[in-house]
Each structure stands twice: as structure tokens, then as C-alpha cells.
Amino acid sequence: MRFDYQVIIDALPFLLDGLLLSFYLTAIAMVGGLALGTLLALMRTSGKLPLVWFAKLYVNFFRSLPLILVIFWFYFLVPLAIGRPVGSLYSALIAFTLFEAAYYSEIMRAGLNSVSRGQINAGLALGLTWRQNMQYVALPQAIRAMLPVLVTQAIILFQDTSLVYVVALRDFMTASSIVAVREGRLIELYLFAAVVYFIICFAGSMFVRSLQRRMVR
Numbered sequence: 001m002r003f004d005y006q007v008i009i010d011a012l013p014f015l016l017d018g019l020l021l022s023f024y025l026t027a028i029a030m031v032g033g034l035a036l037g038t039l040l041a042l043m044r045t046s047g048k049l050p051l052v053w054f055a056k057l058y059v060n061f062f063r064s065l066p067l068i069l070v071i072f073w074f075y076f077l078v079p080l081a082i083g084r085p086v087g088s089l090y091s092a093l094i095a096f097t098l099f100e101a102a103y104y105s106e107i108m109r110a111g112l113n114s115v116s117r118g119q120i121n122a123g124l125a126l127g128l129t130w131r132q133n134m135q136y137v138a139l140p141q142a143i144r145a146m147l148p149v150l151v152t153q154a155i156i157l158f159q160d161t162s163l164v165y166v167v168a169l170r171d172f173m174t175a176s177s178i179v180a181v182r183e184g185r186l187i188e189l190y191l192f193a194a195v196v197y198f199i200i201c202f203a204g205s206m207f208v209r210s211l212q213r214r215m216v217r
Contacts, residue, residue, distance in 0.1 A: 004185055008192050011179040018175030019196070025171065026158045029096035033157075034150070036097065037104025042134060044105065045112050055105065062102035068163050071095040075167045088167040100157055107149050111142030148211045155204040159197065172196065 008015075040058060043051040062070070075091040086094070115138045123133040143150070162173035170178070173193060180189035 004188055007179070007183050007185045007188055011175075011183075011189075014179060015172065015175050015192075018170050018172040021170065022158065022161045022172045025092060025096060025161045025164065026154065028093055029100050029157055030154050032093075032097035033100030033104045034108075036101035037106075038108050038139070040101060040105035041108035041112055044109050059102045059105050062099050063106075065099075067095070067099050067160055068166060070099050071163060071166060088164070088169045091167055092164045092169055096157070096160070100153070103153055104150070107146050107153065108142055110149075111146035112138050114145050115141050148208045151204060151208050151211065155201050155208075158204075159201065 040055045044055040044059075046052065071092060074086060074095045075088065078091070079085045112134075119137055119141075120133055123137045128136070161171050164171050165174040165177070176189045176193040180186045183189075
């Protein structure tokens with residue numbers, strides 16, 4: 001069977017729209033997940049038992065669930081609770097953000113724990129409050145130390161965006177499937193999708209290695 005490049009070329013605008021949605025979901029969920037995850041990590045390391053237990057419960061709860069189930073919750077169950085639909089896009093964004101926050105929380109907690117206690121004590125001795133210590137001393141170092149892992153998690157998140165097909169969102173993988181079935185060219189479209197995912201994720205992996213090499217120096 002002849003490989004039909006033209007079907008891919010003709011569908012490029014449609015596929016690009018899907019890819020842009022995948023990038024959009026990744027970016028929003030990464031920023032929101034990192035912000036919420038950092039807050040959870042600060043709660044976990046605060047030493048205040050109610051905050052510590054809440055953060056622990058949150059992290060263990062979401063890390064014990066498959067992402068696709070969380071997406072289903074916000075798409076099907078939340079509208080029943082609030083009495084109106086949430087919408088596919090918002091359901092996916094909320095689900096991805098809350099789910100990723102659990103993983104970013106553990107990454108940031110590891111980063112905070114890597115900051116020596118001596119530096120924290122030095123900040124306290126200089127008159128810094130706990131919040132100032134975290135903001136100016138611990139968090140900048142934690143983010144720098146965990147940057148390769150944060151980028152790796154973003155790569156995983158990009159791959160996971162393919163799950164939004166369950167709420168009828170047309171991400172890159174869904175767009176590829178639509179064209180593949182419509183044109184009857186499954187090999188061409190799925191191979192093209194695999195190549196695109198590989199290039200993007202491989203480039204991300206190379207960026208992570210570059211960051212790791214710079215940090216070792």
C-alpha cells in the first residue's frame with residue numbers, strides 16, 4: 001500500500017488546531033498545578049498539623065486515582081452537584097490542574113527539603129519571617145534544584161492531554177484519529193501523530209539533560 005503524504009498535508013490546519021489545544025492544556029495545567037502544588041508543599045513543610053494532614057490527604061487522594069477518572073468526575077458529576085454544565089474545556093483544565101498539583105507538590109517538597117536547615121536558621125536570625133524565608137531563601141533554591149524534574153513532569157502532562165477525548169475535546173491525538181477514520185488512512189495519521197509526539201517529547205528530554213548538565217557544573 002502506498003503511503004499517502006497528501007492526506008497529512010491537507011489535514012495540517014485541522015491537526016495544528018488540535019496540537020495547539022494540547023499545548024494550551026499543558027501550559028495552563030502546568031502553571032496552575034505548580035502554583036497549587038507549591039502551596040501544598042509549603043503546607044506540608046509548615047509543621048502545622050492541620051495543614052500537614054490536609055496536604056497529605058490531598059496528595060495521597062489524587063495520586064491514588066487514574067487521571068481519566070478525575071476528568072470524568074468534573075465533566076459528569078460536578079454538573080449534577082452545581083446544577084449546570086461545566087463544559088469540556090473547563091472540566092479538563094480543572095481536572096488536570098488539581099491532578100498535577102499532587103505531583104508538583106511532591107516535587108516541590110523534595111526541593112524544599114534539599115535546602116539546608118542552616119540557611120533557614122540564618123534567615124530567621126536575620127529577622128526574616130517564615131513567609132519571607134520561604135519566598136526569598138527556600139523556594140528559589142527549590143525551584144532551581146527541581147527544574148529538570150518539573151520539566152519532565154510537564155512532558156508527561158503533555159502526553160496525558162490525549163485523554164481529553166473522553167470529554168469530546170479535539171486535542172492533537174483526537175484530531176489525528178478523526179482524520180484517520182474519515183479518510184481511511186490509519187497508518188499515515190497514526191504514524192504522523194507518533195512522530196510529532198516523539199519529536200516534542202524527545203526535545204523536552206534533551207532540554208532536561210541540558211539543565212542537568214548545567215546544574216552539575
